[in-house]
Amino acid sequence: MSQALEIEEPNQVASDSKTIFGFWVYIMTDCVLFASLFATYAVLHNNTFGGPSGRQLFSLPFVLTETLILLTSSFSCGLGLLAAHKGEKAKVMAWFGLTFLLGLAFLTLELTEFKHLVSQGDSWRESGFLSAFFTLVGTHGLHIATGLCWMSVMIFQVSRRGLVAANVRRLTLLSMFWHFLDIIWIFIFTIVYLLGVVQP
Amino acid sequence: MKQTNPSDVTFRSYAIGFVLSIALTVEAYVIALNHLAGSAGWALVLALVGLALTQMVIQLIFFLGLGRGPRPKLDLIVFFFMIVVVSILVLGSLWIMYNLNYRMTSPSQINNYLHLQDGI
Numbered sequence: 001m002s003q004a005l006e007i008e009e010p011n012q013v014a015s016d017s018k019t020i021f022g023f024w025v026y027i028m029t030d031c032v033l034f035a036s037l038f039a040t041y042a043v044l045h046n047n048t049f050g051g052p053s054g055r056q057l058f059s060l061p062f063v064l065t066e067t068l069i070l071l072t073s074s075f076s077c078g079l080g081l082l083a084a085h086k087g088e089k090a091k092v093m094a095w096f097g098l099t100f101l102l103g104l105a106f107l108t109l110e111l112t113e114f115k116h117l118v119s120q121g122d123s124w125r126e127s128g129f130l131s132a133f134f135t136l137v138g139t140h141g142l143h144i145a146t147g148l149c150w151m152s153v154m155i156f157q158v159s160r161r162g163l164v165a166a167n168v169r170r171l172t173l174l175s176m177f178w179h180f181l182d183i184i185w186i187f188i189f190t191i192v193y194l195l196g197v198v199q200p
Numbered sequence: 201m202k203q204t205n206p207s208d209v210t211f212r213s214y215a216i217g218f219v220l221s222i223a224l225t226v227e228a229y230v231i232a233l234n235h236l237a238g239s240a241g242w243a244l245v246l247a248l249v250g251l252a253l254t255q256m257v258i259q260l261i262f263f264l265g266l267g268r269g270p271r272p273k274l275d276l277i278v279f280f281f282m283i284v285v286v287s288i289l290v291l292g293s294l295w296i297m298y299n300l301n302y303r304m305t306s307p308s309q310i311n312n313y314l315h316l317q318d319g320i
Contacts, residue, residue, distance in 0.1 A: 017270030024275055028282040035286040039293035064229050071225065075218040078263055082211060179263040183256050189225070190252035194232040195245060 016169050023173045027180045030143075034184050037136040038191060045196065047128035054129070054196025057122060063193045066109050067185065073102035074182035081175040084168050092158055092171070099178065100151045103144060110141045133192065140188060143181055150174055217262025224255040 045054070080095030114134070117123065124134040154174055158167055228251040235244055260266040260279075269275050305313060 020269060021271045021274055024269070025278055028278050031282050032285055032289065035289050036293075039290045042290070042294055043297040060229065060233065064225070067225055068222070071218070071221055074259070074263060075214060078214040078217075079211070082214070176264060179259060182263075183259050186225075186252050186255050186259075190228060190248050194228060194248055198232050198235050198244060198248075 012165055016165075019169060020172060020176075023176060027176060030180070031184075034136075034139070034187075037132075037139060038187065041132040041136045041192065044128040044132040049127035049129075051127045051130065052122055054133075054192070055199075057117065058193050058197050060193065060197055062109070062113065063189060066106055067189045069102050069106045069109070070182050070185050073099045073106065074179050076102065077175045077178045081171055084163055084171045087163050089158065089163055092163065093155060096151060096155055096158075096171070100148060100155065103148050103151070103178075107141060107144050107148065110137065110144075114138070114141075136192065137188060140181065140184055143184075147174070147177055147181060150177070213262045213265075217258055220258050220262070221255055224251050224258070227251060 076095050077099040080092050080099060083091035083095055114137075117130075122130060124131045151174060154167070154170055157170070161167060228248055231244070231247060231251075266279065267276055302313075
């Protein structure tokens, strides 16, 4: 077992488990937020107001690339957490660094798609479908951006202070958040993109 | 030694979750590609949503270590409560809105609709 864990006090362990449970509750409430956006999207997705539908707008290979990048980042984030529990600082920095880069690549792709849509005149102002689409996918992107800020702070913290108990706890919460974002993306990938292209 | 992290999630667990997730993603993608031309029935929608739900469960277990954290029971209770709320929210919204849609169409649209949907 790692050194970081052995030197922890029983109080520390109890308060850590409380923090982790609290964060879990937060994630569950965030699921409810996304569920309401999904419901909005499902209700509005046919209301294209004469404009383009998902079938004309979405490019499946592009979205598959995004999905695989985010999935890989979720995996590398998990490996980073494993290294944190073993007390291997260099590996933590490497895995979370990789996760950060993959997350940044994902966000860049998402913003590229938004920019492309807006530049060809299909912004959120055009139809109910596009409003719902931008709100749902944009909220996910906002979460990703927040996660990236958090991750860069954590990489800095670990490089300055090492893997102290507080940092390991924060990395645990961060990786929970990141896995959660990947799970939300599965549903965006399926419901918005795949079904959007398949359904006429 | 007491566990402090939410997971005794190991490398093996992450690797299994990763491989299964990729397989499910690619499967959903291929199914969607194969049905680009034809009209999508409910079976296809259910298949794709089913694959997404499967992948969610896999990631919850293999990535997030659901049910293996420091407070597994509480975690699960909150999780299932969330599922209940989300189901009511999503299914309820769709049910109400489609019903409204059905009731608030104009007579000419309704004739058209009945002709298309119910063959009347």
